[in-house]
Amino acid sequence: MGRNRKITEINERSGAYRKNPSRGRARFGEPAREELVGDPPAKWLSGAALTSGGESAEKCAIWHELAGHAVRPLRINHRIALEMLCGLVYRMRHGYAKCAELALIVQVSGKLGLGDLVNQSRHATGKAPVRSADWDEYVG
Numbered sequence: 001m002g003r004n005r006k007i008t009e010i011n012e013r014s015g016a017y018r019k020n021p022s023r024g025r026a027r028f029g030e031p032a033r034e035e036l037v038g039d040p041p042a043k044w045l046s047g048a049a050l051t052s053g054g055e056s057a058e059k060c061a062i063w064h065e066l067a068g069h070a071v072r073p074l075r076i077n078h079r080i081a082l083e084m085l086c087g088l089v090y091r092m093r094h095g096y097a098k099c100a101e102l103a104l105i106v107q108v109s110g111k112l113g114l115g116d117l118v119n120q121s122r123h124a125t126g127k128a129p130v131r132s133a134d135w136d137e138y139v140g
Contacts, residue, residue, distance in 0.1 A: 037067055037074040041083055055090065062086045062093075071113040081108055 008027050011017060017024035039045065040063040044056040063086050067074055074082060085108045091097040092105060 035076040037076060037078055037082060040064075040086075041079075058093075059086045059090055062089050066112075066114060069114055074112065078112055081112055084108065085112065 006016075008030055011023065011027075040060045044060050044063075046056070063082065066082060066085060066089070085105065088097065088101050088105045088108070091101060097105075
């Protein structure tokens with residue numbers, strides 16, 4: 001059984017078509033997924049859920065916050081992952097996220113291009129973390 005094809009956008013970014021232009025010509029007619037992620041899910045936007053100021057209203061705010069921090073524009077195919085991430089961030093902010101869910105937040109954030117939110121320790125000072133003197137003993 002063969003592998004699934006790589007997404008055309010990934011091949012373009014990695015330079016695969018510069019290396020082998022015939023691959024790009026073979027995929028010339030493919031439809032592009034240009035639709036952006038858009039508004040939060042409709043079930044979160046229902047009138048009763050938003051007016052009560054409860055979970056749905058907060059998840060909508062998290063949706064807009066995360067979508068605004070993305071390095072690249074989030075497309076329609078990122079909706080499910082973004083919805084899952086909003087639920088996880090909601091659980092984390094209210095203090096009942098488990099350790100595995102916190103690890104999943106880091107993983108999904110990186111996949112969606114929100115890695116700068118996760119790696120703020122390096123970006124806060126503008127410098128790479130300093131290794132201790134005995135680091136070479138362990139690695140060496």
